[in-house]
Amino acid sequence: MPNALARGTGGPVTGLSLSSADVRARAAPANLGDRILRVVLRGAALSLVLLVVGMVAEMLLRATPAIRAFGFSFLYTSTWDPVAERFGAVPFVFGTLVSSLLALLIAVPLGLGAAIYLAELAPRWMRSPMAFLVELVAAVPSVVYGLWGIFVLAPLLRTWVQPALGKTLGFLPLFQGPPYGVGMLAAGIILAIMVVPFITAVGREVLLAVPNTQREAALALGATRWETTRIAVLRYGRSGLIGAILLGLGRALGETMAVTMVIGNRPEVAMSLFAPGYTMASVIANEFSEATSDLYLAALVEIGLLLLVVTVIVNGFARLLVWSVGGAVKAARE
């Protein structure tokens, strides 16, 4: 093609007619508006990187007294005593991970189930109003969930759920101890309720994006409704669905207010789900404003840093999962 040649060599253009490619290639560097746009967008992208780097640097700086004082023992001890200034992060890391995991255990089947129903099975008139409701639930502020947790969920757990669990499954260490209502179980359930709408809303969008040809192909092969959904739809949308779960996990890891109100705020590593616990986000929110000594403040900042690290590790792990799944899907398609 002559214009490709002309672009490649940058050679002279003969005649008056310019092809569109030539116009684009020549106009791009000269156009002031484009250049400004490029600079602005590059700035926007860089500012995000700077923000993260700045955050980490600032937190490292502020946490230095605690890092110096405790070293690695911060990561494996479990005493949190602001009076004696001895600090260990184990109960908080434990609480964050366990409450989030518990939340996902409840929320993933529920959220994905709802998403599949809304995208595949629900009658047409029901879909939009239901989807709207799901998004509405996602917008409820967390303090409202927290208050509901204290005044409705915790008493419910204490009087009915926990005694029943203790009676039937009490031989498991997970369901032993006095039923306080508040505690790890309450935190997991609250988080699950908060996470479900995210998983459902995003999951539904993902499933709706699956091309109909997939379904038709499966149905044409004589697959049942369930088989079609499993083989043609879920498989196709797998990486997107994992993304939806990740979004939920992100919210669960960082959620502060609602969890603080129902988890019991006791820095302890307990086997039982009935026992009170504590999360990293909660201890920062609880103690930061009244932390007066430098070492105390530094320890709280180090918890923040640790939260960032844990989030990065969990997200990185999940990314790997997505990649490996995505790779498998691609390989299967080829």
Add this chain to the structure above:
Amino acid sequence: MKTLIVGLTLLVTGWLAQPAMAQSLINGAGATFPYPIYSKWFDEYAKVDPEARFNYQSIGSGGGIKQITARTVDFGATDGPMTDEQLKQAPSPLIHIPTVLGAVVATYNLPGNPALKFTPDVLADIFLGKITKWNDPRIVGANPGIALPDQPIVLVHRSDGSGTTYIWVDYLSKVSPEWQQKVGRGTSVNWPVGLGGKGNEGVSGQVKNTPGALGYVELAYAVKNKLPVASIKNAAGKFIEPTIQTTTAAAAGAAKNMPADFRVSLTNAPGDDAYPVASFTWLLVYRDQPNEAKGRTIVKFLWWMSHEGQRYADDLLYAPLPTQVVKQIEGTIKEITYQGKPVMAAR
């Protein structure tokens, strides 16, 4: 178009410049506990002195101490007195001015919510986790005639760092050597037992919802929400019900031995009527004011607050200062200077 822009600019700059010239904006930050009465005072005081404008941010006592030390505000506010070490970090001497008193009360959830009595040693042992049942003979002994259930005590404490916690554990530290040694005092401590609730509402919510629960909240919060409160045996050996009067009595009892800088804990104070878990809350100002106009406004406000302002305390459920303490505060206010000269005399 141009005239419009010029006009707008003039308007905006005029609006920005005007308060700076006519009024002095005094910035303060600190304790959350006295915030309702402070904002009432700043409102009322603006009627007395229209040129004074106050801006107070209730960011917590820790933040208040930090900001006044860094001189980013004109006054600080705290629920716990600054330590010697903290005072040393300030660039110039800071003084504490008590404003009102607060009390911390034990609240509980028992069938029928009888009026309970606690002795200091029993209270300390409950919070140490040594007394675990409501029908423990030591609790029963102080409460003759009350049927206490065979039920575990579910302790609820504050999970957020708070002046309320400080006052409560300061009291426990005074009455129990074991508490002092094992736990100590602070705005957050390593609780031997119990669940943490966020804020007064978190603690009282958990107490209300848990049969057999025992927790502590501010007196004002307990009165407003009609929570059952316990009488506690004071240093004079009397069981005292927490009220505004018995809280003021705690400061009156301590007035005889009041240190000149007011940095005193009022827990377990002497006096027949003194409720033992009470405390001042303080404003923090520099003894030598860096700005003459602001210094004068602050001094005038402090005088008004400790006299006329005290009558607003009752309605907002704070305990007013006893007269002996007000007399002593007068002396301290007169000591505030600008460049070495007393601000009061310049009035």
